[in-house]
Amino acid sequence: MEKLFYGNHMRIGVLGGGQLGRMLIQSAMSYDARIEVMENALDAPSAHLAHHFVKGDITAYDDVLRFGSDKTIITVEIENVNIEALETLEKQGVKVFPQPRVLRIIKDKGLQKEFYAAHNIPTPPFRLVNNAKEARQELDFLPFFQKLRTGGYDGKGVRKITTVNELDDDFDAPTVLEKFVDFEKELSVIVARNEEGQVVTYPLVECEFSPKLNLVEFLFSPADVSCELERSAAELGRSIIEKLDMVGILAVELFLTKEGDLLVNEIAPRPHNSGHHTIECNYTSQFEQHLRSITNQALGNTDIILPGVMVNLLGADGYEGDAIYDGMNEFMAQKGVYFHVYGKSTTKPHRKMGHVTVVHDSLLEAKRLARIIKDKVKVIA
Numbered sequence: 001m002e003k004l005f006y007g008n009h010m011r012i013g014v015l016g017g018g019q020l021g022r023m024l025i026q027s028a029m030s031y032d033a034r035i036e037v038m039e040n041a042l043d044a045p046s047a048h049l050a051h052h053f054v055k056g057d058i059t060a061y062d063d064v065l066r067f068g069s070d071k072t073i074i075t076v077e078i079e080n081v082n083i084e085a086l087e088t089l090e091k092q093g094v095k096v097f098p099q100p101r102v103l104r105i106i107k108d109k110g111l112q113k114e115f116y117a118a119h120n121i122p123t124p125p126f127r128l129v130n131n132a133k134e135a136r137q138e139l140d141f142l143p144f145f146q147k148l149r150t151g152g153y154d155g156k157g158v159r160k161i162t163t164v165n166e167l168d169d170d171f172d173a174p175t176v177l178e179k180f181v182d183f184e185k186e187l188s189v190i191v192a193r194n195e196e197g198q199v200v201t202y203p204l205v206e207c208e209f210s211p212k213l214n215l216v217e218f219l220f221s222p223a224d225v226s227c228e229l230e231r232s233a234a235e236l237g238r239s240i241i242e243k244l245d246m247v248g249i250l251a252v253e254l255f256l257t258k259e260g261d262l263l264v265n266e267i268a269p270r271p272h273n274s275g276h277h278t279i280e281c282n283y284t285s286q287f288e289q290h291l292r293s294i295t296n297q298a299l300g301n302t303d304i305i306l307p308g309v310m311v312n313l314l315g316a317d318g319y320e321g322d323a324i325y326d327g328m329n330e331f332m333a334q335k336g337v338y339f340h341v342y343g344k345s346t347t348k349p350h351r352k353m354g355h356v357t358v359v360h361d362s363l364l365e366a367k368r369l370a371r372i373i374k375d376k377v378k379v380i381a
């Protein structure tokens with residue numbers, strides 16, 4: 001039977017209506033694949049673009065069950081969803097990708113770490129504690145990163161602890177204490193797997209984080225690493241998605257240590273910030289690849305067309321309200337500059353409001369221009 005993933009017979013539901021869902025819809029349109037979205041906020045980035053939009057709480061059992069029961073496939077654009085409902089849907093014959101059991105592991109940074117340990121996946125040493133009091137008993141482990149096991153995102157829920165005085169009661173919840181890694185750089189490899197078990201990996205990218213905000217500021221493609229390291233990262237990515245027996249797209253965030261070893265920081269079973277450049281820079285974007293993998297199509301070529309740099313457009317400090325993209329005009333005529341505005345009506349400090357991808361034959365040139373754009377384009381109110 002011919003496999004089609006477009007038209008009326010294939011109902012694809014997405015939990016979450018943010019920018020990732022929005023860019024998924026953008027790629028789905030090329031195939032007339034119809035995306036239906038559930039999300040609570042009526043003004044979410046993908047709400048008005050979905051083939052069908054349902055207002056609902058993605059963390060509520062009844063809402064997720066109701067939304068999913070008439071779908072062919074359910075996927076997510078955020079891990080914080082009701083997994084019990086997804087398990088029920090799976091039993092009813094709805095295809096849920098990534099699978100609920102994978103979401104259950106990844107949603108909890110503690111279970112993620114235990115998964116790495118159980119499968120010999122290299123990761124920084126860690127300890128699990130249940131509350132602030134227990135964390136204060138692990139002083140021999142300093143310096144470490146303390147991470148909320150659930151609910152953190154974009155650097156919120158993560159903090160570096162160097163001395164005992166920093167262990168206040170802000171994180172009085174189950175957390176992972178992860179040994180501080182004095183890394184050389186941060187890298188990311190994206191892999192995708194379809195139901196037949198075909199796997200593809202994207203070339204490694206290099207992420208430059210804002211140390212203040214703990215979130216990605218710049219991303220460089222390709223990463224400046226040896227072929228050998230490129231191969232090890234691809235093998236590591238492939239082994240993780242296979243050990244998870246997962247269908248969909250998986251982003252693997254890595255630390256490259258000063259000794260040249262790769263350690264897994266964390267994984268995300270969905271399109272990821274470190275893959276946005278693939279829209280312009282690679283033959284198949286991460287969004288199209290996700291769609292292909294969950295619908296069990298042949299996976300697309302992941303090679304690089306041109307080097308590129310991705311810059312996140314974050315809400316500027318001190319502004320809250322109707323968003324204005326100040327300074328954007330100046331770069332609109334530049335060759336190789338692609339703006340993506342997510343359509344969030346209000347800006348807040350550090351909120352992800354959009355991104356820019358700069359492509360150029362020379363990565364050095366792309367970096368130069370991207371840094372200027374980062375300085376000059378401000379999301380204000």
Ligand SMILES: Nc1ncnc2c1ncn2[C@@H]1O[C@H](COP(=O)(O)OP(=O)(O)OP(=O)(O)O)[C@@H](O)[C@H]1O
Pocket residue numbers: 124144145147152153154155156157158178179180181182183186209214215216253265266
């Ligand atoms: N053990 C560590 N050693 C050194 N730096 C770390 C460590 N853990 C985290 N970091 C820094 O903090 C950043 C955010 O950590 P992590 O990826 O765990 O948080 P997150 O909030 O889930 O991230 P995301 O921005 O991907 O949503 C990392 O990318 C890295 O720069």
Ligand SMILES: [Mg+2]
Pocket residue numbers: 253266
């Ligand atoms: Mg991260």
